[in-house]
Amino acid sequence: xxxxxxxxxxxxxxxxxxxxxxxxxxxxxxxxxxxxxxxxxxxxxxxxxxxxxxxxxxxxxxxxxxxxxxxxxxxxxxxxxxxxxxxxxxxxxxxxxxxxxxxxxxxxxxxxxxxxxxxxxxxxxxxxxxxxxxxxxxxxxxxxx
Numbered sequence: 001x002x003x004x005x006x007x008x009x010x011x012x013x014x015x016x017x018x019x020x021x022x023x024x025x026x027x028x029x030x031x032x033x034x035x036x037x038x039x040x041x042x043x044x045x046x047x048x049x050x051x052x053x054x055x056x057x058x059x060x061x062x063x064x065x066x067x068x069x070x071x072x073x074x075x076x077x078x079x080x081x082x083x084x085x086x087x088x089x090x091x092x093x094x095x096x097x098x099x100x101x102x103x104x105x106x107x108x109x110x111x112x113x114x115x116x117x118x119x120x121x122x123x124x125x126x127x128x129x130x131x132x133x134x135x136x137x138x139x140x141x142x143x144x145x
Contacts, residue, residue: 001029002068004051006041012060017041019058025050034077040065042074082115083134092141093119098132104140105130 008016013033020031020043027046034042041061045051048064055061087093091107105119108129118131 001044001046001071002048003042003044003071003074004048004068005065006043006051006055007062007065008039008041009060009062010039013037013039013041016058016061017043019061020051020054023054025054028054032074032077037077042069042077082112084110084112084115084117087117087134087137087139091139092122093117093137094140095119095130095132095136096138097136100130100132105137 006016006020017031017033020028020041025045027050028043029046030044032042032044043051048068051064055064087107087110089107089110093105093107095101095103095105100121104122106122107117108120109118111117115134116131117134117137118129119137120127120129
């Protein structure tokens with residue numbers, strides 16, 4: 001099934017995708033608005049004619065990009081990347097949520113399966129290992145860079 005790219009107004013990707021799917025057209029099978037793709041929506045449809053017709057009635061939908069894509073070109077948008085990706089042991093991080101918000105810490109251990117990181121707080125008198133979710137920290141300084 002071909003996949004077509006639709007250009008949208010910036011920050012209106014999700015709205016356009018929802019409007020396309022709310023049309024309940026039999027020939028349109030899916031619409032995807034990935035966060036990492038600004039101003040575009042990917043639409044899976046039988047042909048580009050049906051999309052062109054639907055886009056005429058949808059605000060914030062600008063145009064259709066000529067050509068079509070296959071699933072292999074968009075499948076990397078379909079699986080979420082773990083929050084701990086790009087974090088390495090020894091990195092200096094800041095906790096951005098939870099009871100230790102604002103504290104700096106050093107990464108001791110990474111559990112990719114659970115998407116958790118064990119850190120040791122910098123300013124603690126006694127080193128205390130704290131396990132937090134990957135989305136609760138922000139890397140300040142990485143040893144790999």
